[in-house]
Amino acid sequence: MMPKILVTADPLDPPALVAALTGTDPDDGAVASFVGQVRAEPGLQTLELEHYPGVTETALAELRELAMSRWSLSQAIIHHRVGRMAVGETIVVVAASAPHRRAALEAVGFLIDRLKTEAPFWKRVHTAGGSHWVTARDSDAAASQYWRDQIAQEDA
Amino acid sequence: MHVHIRYMAALRDRLGEGETTLDLPPDVSDSETLIAHLTASDAAAAALAAPEIRLIRNDRIVTRPSALEDGDRLAFCPPFTGG
Numbered sequence: 089m090m091p092k093i094l095v096t097a098d099p100l101d102p103p104a105l106v107a108a109l110t111g112t113d114p115d116d117g118a119v120a121s122f123v124g125q126v127r128a129e130p131g132l133q134t135l136e137l138e139h140y141p142g143v144t145e146t147a148l149a150e151l152r153e154l155a156m157s158r159w160s161l162s163q164a165i166i167h168h169r170v171g172r173m174a175v176g177e178t179i180v181v182v183a184a185s186a187p188h189r190r191a192a193l194e195a196v197g198f199l200i201d202r203l204k205t206e207a208p209f210w211k212r213v214h215t216a217g218g219s220h221w222v223t224a225r226d227s228d229a230a231a232s233q234y235w236r237d238q239i240a241q242e243d244a
Numbered sequence: 245m246h247v248h249i250r251y252m253a254a255l256r257d258r259l260g261e262g263e264t265t266l267d268l269p270p271d272v273s274d275s276e277t278l279i280a281h282l283t284a285s286d287a288a289a290a291a292l293a294a295p296e297i298r299l300i301r302n303d304r305i306v307t308r309p310s311a312l313e314d315g316d317r318l319a320f321c322p323p324f325t326g327g
Binding site for chain 2: 137207
């Protein structure tokens with residue numbers, strides 16, 4: 089049984105996650121997914137993800153529950169890697185299944201945009217000369233706020 | 245009142261210590277008066293007052309200002325950068 093929420097130092101397997109949601113429910117017409125991976129940057133040797141154990145899993149579970157009810161999903165899975173990763177390795181996989189594509193696509197967008205700003209993860213870039221923490225991007229904050237506004241509007 | 249404080253990620257590097265337990269004077273009652281108290285002994289702690297700094301209190305992400313109680317486990321967090 090694939091865990092719905094997983095934070096792990098072990099490598100992730102994106103095709104296995106998508107497969108776990110595919111062809112399992114005759115009411116599903118759509119499976120959508122997002123895979124985030126380490127991008128090459130000048131000097132980057134490894135990317136390290138630190139988190140706050142316990143709080144992270146709770147934050148991801150709360151986002152998942154919100155998505156499940158809001159978009160009437162059949163299933164939703166969030167797996168996030170922590171520790172050190174090389175270029176090309178998978179950082180995060182988000183996948184959702186639903187009767188229709190719009191729900192699955194929107195839910196995946198919501199989950200990845202919100203988890204970037206609402207779950208306690210921090211990225212650190214290791215180079216030959218040392219390391220530095222990645223600073224939060226305004227564009228990520230804006231994407232997260234977009235969903236917050238959407239939900240506030242629809243709940244109003 | 246005693247509280248246990250952790251500094252996460254970039255804040256840990258900036259404030260020079262990962263965690264500490266403090267005995268607080270009576271005028272420290274919430275997260276913001278705590279930050280002022282910390283800043284009095286280390287000017288670098290003024291960075292904690294920035295609105296984007298998040299607070300985890302007893303394993304829950306809380307909004308600031310947050311009231312404090314004896315025995316609280318606090319973690320000051322720079323903006324999250326997962327995903």
